[in-house]
Amino acid sequence: AAPIADVSERGTAACLVIVHGPPITAITPGTAVTGLELARSSTGAVTLAASGFETLIKYSNGGIGEFSFCNYYWLNIGTSTHSYKPLSWGYNDQETFTWSAGEGQIVTALGTSTYSTTSTFLACNESGSWALYLQTGKDVPAGVTCVETQLQVGTNPI
Numbered sequence: 001a002a003p004i005a006d007v008s009e010r011g012t013a014a015c016l017v018i019v020h021g022p023p024i025t026a027i028t029p030g031t032a033v034t035g036l037e038l039a040r041s042s043t044g045a046v047t048l049a050a051s052g053f054e055t056l057i058k059y060s061n062g063g064i065g066e067f068s069f070c071n072y073y074w075l076n077i078g079t080s081t082h083s084y085k086p087l088s089w090g091y092n093d094q095e096t097f098t099w100s101a102g103e104g105q106i107v108t109a110l111g112t113s114t115y116s117t118t119s120t121f122l123a124c125n126e127s128g129s130w131a132l133y134l135q136t137g138k139d140v141p142a143g144v145t146c147v148e149t150q151l152q153v154g155t156n157p158i
Contacts, residue, residue, distance in 0.1 A: 022057075023037040024038035024057065024107060024154070025154060026121075026149040027150055027152045028150055037051060037052025038075075039052040040073060045129075047131060059153075061097060062098050063094045063099055064101055073089040074089065074092075074096070076089070076094070076096045079114075083136045083139040084137075085134040086133060087134060098111075098112060104153060104155045106150055106151070107121075107151040109136075118134065119150050119151075120134075121148070121149050122135040122146050124141055124146040
């Protein structure tokens, strides 16, 4: 991804940061989502899209955070009675501390009291975009086309 500049004001200080990092990409061969990147839609939903984040993604304290305009959007796992768990972006709000990810690695959700460790995601075509869920079993939403995939963090060229 090309470097971009994030500029915003926080009180009396200005924030100018130029960072870039490798995308997180769907890697399951032969699926409609192969090669699509983890993204945040205009409505704030967690999606897979042709072009994902161009800014640095942070992997720390069991979280995955996308840096944007001097703030982080943290990837959070929601609760559901279904095996597919909703994902959301928390604006400066990290609620999930069980991600395992890093440069070149498969993105994995470590096990909790309600599901086992998994690196399987469910991408569902909802109104023309690919909504992303964490898949912890075999349930799928009714009435939409879904595919299972894995996500991998890219590597920065040296």
